[in-house]
Amino acid sequence: MDMPSPVRVRLAPSPTGPIHAGTLHTGLFNWLYARSLGGTFVLRLEDTDQERSRPEWEEVIYQEMRWLGLDWDEGPDIGGNYGPYRQMERLDTYRDSARRLLEAGHAYYCYCTPEELEAERQEAQKKGVVYQYSRKCRNLTAEDRRRREDEGRKPVIRFRVPDGEKVVFDDLIRGLIETPTDSIGDFIIVRSNGIPIYNFAVVIDDVTMKITHVIRGEGHISNTPQQLLIYQALGLEPPRLGHIGHILGKDRAKLSKRNGDAYVGDYRERGYLPEALLNFMALLGWTPEDGQEFLTKEEMIRQFKLDRVTRAPSVFDPDKLDWMNGNYIRNLSLDELARRSLPFLQKQGLMTDALQPADWDRMVKIMATVQERIRTLAEVPGMTEFFFRDELTIDPDAAKLLTEQSRAWLGQVRDRLAVVEVFDAVQTEAACRAFVEENGLKAKAVFQPIRVAVTGRTVSPPLFESMALLGREKTLRRLDSVR
RNA sequence: GGCGCCAUGGUCUAGAGGCCUAGGACACCACCCUUUCAAGGUGGUAACACGGGUUCGAAUCCCGUUGGCGCUACCA
Numbered sequence: 001m002d003m004p005s006p007v008r009v010r011l012a013p014s015p016t017g018p019i020h021a022g023t024l025h026t027g028l029f030n031w032l033y034a035r036s037l038g039g040t041f042v043l044r045l046e047d048t049d050q051e052r053s054r055p056e057w058e059e060v061i062y063q064e065m066r067w068l069g070l071d072w073d074e075g076p077d078i079g080g081n082y083g084p085y086r087q088m089e090r091l092d093t094y095r096d097s098a099r100r101l102l103e104a105g106h107a108y109y110c111y112c113t114p115e116e117l118e119a120e121r122q123e124a125q126k127k128g129v130v131y132q133y134s135r136k137c138r139n140l141t142a143e144d145r146r147r148r149e150d151e152g153r154k155p156v157i158r159f160r161v162p163d164g165e166k167v168v169f170d171d172l173i174r175g176l177i178e179t180p181t182d183s184i185g186d187f188i189i190v191r192s193n194g195i196p197i198y199n200f201a202v203v204i205d206d207v208t209m210k211i212t213h214v215i216r217g218e219g220h221i222s223n224t225p226q227q228l229l230i231y232q233a234l235g236l237e238p239p240r241l242g243h244i245g246h247i248l249g250k251d252r253a254k255l256s257k258r259n260g261d262a263y264v265g266d267y268r269e270r271g272y273l274p275e276a277l278l279n280f281m282a283l284l285g286w287t288p289e290d291g292q293e294f295l296t297k298e299e300m301i302r303q304f305k306l307d308r309v310t311r312a313p314s315v316f317d318p319d320k321l322d323w324m325n326g327n328y329i330r331n332l333s334l335d336e337l338a339r340r341s342l343p344f345l346q347k348q349g350l351m352t353d354a355l356q357p358a359d360w361d362r363m364v365k366i367m368a369t370v371q372e373r374i375r376t377l378a379e380v381p382g383m384t385e386f387f388f389r390d391e392l393t394i395d396p397d398a399a400k401l402l403t404e405q406s407r408a409w410l411g412q413v414r415d416r417l418a419v420v421e422v423f424d425a426v427q428t429e430a431a432c433r434a435f436v437e438e439n440g441l442k443a444k445a446v447f448q449p450i451r452v453a454v455t456g457r458t459v460s461p462p463l464f465e466s467m468a469l470l471g472r473e474k475t476l477r478r479l480d481s482v483r
Numbered sequence: 484g485g486c487g488c489c490a491u492g493g494u495c496u497a498g499a500g501g502c503c504u505a506g507g508a509c510a511c512c513a514c515c516c517u518u519u520c521a522a523g524g525u526g527g528u529a530a531c532a533c534g535g536g537u538u539c540g541a542a543u544c545c546c547g548u549u550g551g552c553g554c555u556a557c558c559a
Contacts, residue, residue: 014559049558114557130485131555156557174488183486183555191557198559222487222554245489245552252551280495283508287496293508310496313552317494320509330522373521383520432518447518459520 007039008212011072012202014046015057018263019064021255021316022217025247025281030215031070032282032304042209043075045086046202048195053088064264068274069297082209087201090208094196097204097234098157098189106233107189109155110137111148132185133158154192159200159229161186167225172213172242173309179225187226199223203230203238211239215306218243218313242306245285245313255316271344271378272321276328280321284314294327326375337367341380348381350388362387365469369461386455387469392478398452402482406449409435413450414479423472425464432464453482 011027013019034041043065047053062077074080084090101107110133112120117133124131138160140148148155161184168178189200196204206214221243231238249255255262267277279295287310288295288303295303329337338360345351351363370383386392394402402410416431417423436446451463454475460466467475 012559016559046559052558110557117557128484132485171488177487179487185555187555188557193557195557197557202559217553218488219553220559223559225487243488248552250494254552283495285495291497291507293495312489314496315494317509320495323509326522370521372523375521429518436518443518445518451519455519457519461520463518 006212007034007037008042008210009034009039009215010042010044010206010209010211012044012046012205013061014049014052015054015061016049016052017057018265019061020262021264021267021281022247024064024068024264024277025284026215026217026244027065027070028068028278028281029244029286029309032300033213033215033306034073035301036304039212040073041071042080042082042211043072043085044205044209045076046198048087048198048201050088050195060265064268067268068264068278087196087205090201090205091194091196093208094190094201094204095194098196098200101159101189101230101233102157104233105160107157107159108138109140109145110158110186110188111140111145111153111155112136113153133187135186138186156188156192157190158186159189159226159233161229167228169224169228169238169241171221172215172240172306174221174243174311177221177224179222181225181229184225184229189230199226200230203227203234203236206239207231207234207236213240213242215242215244217246219246242309244309245311247284248313248315250315252315269378271376271380272325273328273332273340273377276325277321279328280324284316285310285312294324322375329374329377330372332371334364334367334371337371338363341367341377344377344380345384345388348385350381350385362469369465369469373461383461386457386460387466392456392481394452394456394482395458398456398458401449401452401458403449406446407483409439409441409446410449410453410479411483413446414476414483417467417472417479418476420472423468423475425462425468428467428475429464450479454478 009030011023011030013023013027031041033039043061045058045061058076065072072078074082074085076083076085079085098107102109112133120134121131137155137158145155161181163182165181166178167181168176171177187199188197190196205211224241224243228238247255264277268274275296278297279300282295282300283293286304286308288300289305289308290303292299292303332340342351342355342363346353351359355363366384366387370380374380374383413432413435416435417428420427420431432446432450433443435441436443447463448458451460452458454463454467454470455461470478
């Protein structure tokens with residue numbers, strides 16, 4: 001038996017909305033890292049933004065994570081030895097650490113109001129100077145403080161940033177990164193309402209949860225010096241830090257609703273398979289040693305190495321996701337494809353919950369006609385609609401093919417189909433081809449009108465398979481109805 | 484503006500000084516297959532941002548420039 005790995009990583013989303021593609025990306029990398037090393041994957045909720053955090057988003061986060069198959073070992077819902085796992089339930093812990101910083105002189109109370117701070121900023125702006133907090137409250141006497149308290153002011157707690165130093169850390173995937181402390185102002189660690197600010201809470205959480213490796217988006221690189229300063233002031237050993245590249249939209253800006261789709265739930269609703277989405281996401285900023293493009297989760301885990309993670313941000317290419325999803329769909333068994341398509345058909349009212357075994361059999365056969373033509377499950381209803389509806393609405397453009405001439409042909413084809421012995425793809429095709437040949441026509445000239453009459457469209461699954469599945473009665477009725 | 488990160492075709496990337504006439508994949512184009520659309524097959528267009536170094540030799544190392552992005556909040 002191997003010793004359990006001491007590696008502990010975490011994903012710390014904010015329950016302020018549906019889970020974002022970027023969150024999925026860092027979550028996946030953390031998960032892969034933990035799973036590849038037999039470590040622990042912790043889920044923590046950063047809900048200190050009381051304005052935007054909503055409890056209902058929590059459940060959405062769990063659902064999406066489960067849909068993707070990213071399981072966690074500790075979290076708000078399942079507990080663990082280092083809880084609680086919601087920041088708002090950890091206020092006491094932050095308070096203790098804040099007190100220690102205050103007592104050691106690494107932090108101080110600041111009574112400046114948001115308005116006063118805004119005025120400072122305006123002033124700096126006007127002078128064209130770089131703004132940094134004025135440090136006005138850095139050396140307040142007990143008397144000063146009491147006077148402000150009497151005015152009813154509620155203080156924030158600020159970190160006292162040392163002058164003329166350098167904060168250095170060795171990024172797991174970028175190497176040495178150093179920042180002069182002079183470029184950092186005295187930042188707030190606890191709000192006037194007593195709730196900590198992200199940069200402070202994250203340090204306390206990572207330490208108390210014994211997180212060993214922090215893998216997060218590159219946006220956090222510039223937060224790191226502040227966090228390191230806090231570790232230092234508290235005399236704590238920081239975890240190893242690694243920053244992965246962001247995922248960008250087509251316009252090279254951060255992925256959002258404007259430039260592509262942002263939420264995991266959107267992908268599910270648009271018919272992407274979780275395994276395809278995961279595979280695609282894994283290849284954004286990482287390549288396995290052997291360069292393989294299609295990987296199961298197990299293969300990703302086996303091959304995942306932090307030193308093969310790239311530094312540059314990457315643009316999310318929806319076309320490639322579509323291609324990959326199409327590949328995954330083609331590799332599904334027909335039964336599985338039917339099972340996964342069902343919700344999409346139900347949503348369009350094409351199928352009901354109450355499925356008879358016979359319906360299922362037919363459903364599976366229908367799947368066979370579309371499997372290699374779709375890239376997402378959301379395309380299933382549109383492509384198979386004609387199988388399910390009694391009344392067929394013919395696409396206006398397609399209807400143009402129903403000329404007087406082609407209608408005449410359809411009538412004759414209809415009569416031939418009426419007497420076919422077995423109404424299967426082979427015999428219906430033979431009957432139609434016989435008609436074409438005997439009359440010296442082009443197959444396409446006759447088949448397309450038939451397709452329009454039977455499916456309502458110029459583009460459809462294979463014609464004769466479709467007719468066979470539709471059955472003689474319905475097929476003939478459709479041919480009749482366009483005459 | 485300050486600080487920081489990044490930089491190979493349109494996109495994801497391989498490449499860790501000579502194996503590079505820069506490889507693969509998506510997309511795109513052409514052809515083949517074909518009753519439509521796909522799928523599949525074959526072929527093709529297309530990149531080391533720029534400028535200096537270092538070196539016998541640089542996509543790979545160093546510096547600068549340019550560009551993109553991030554932080555600079557009582558958001559995370």
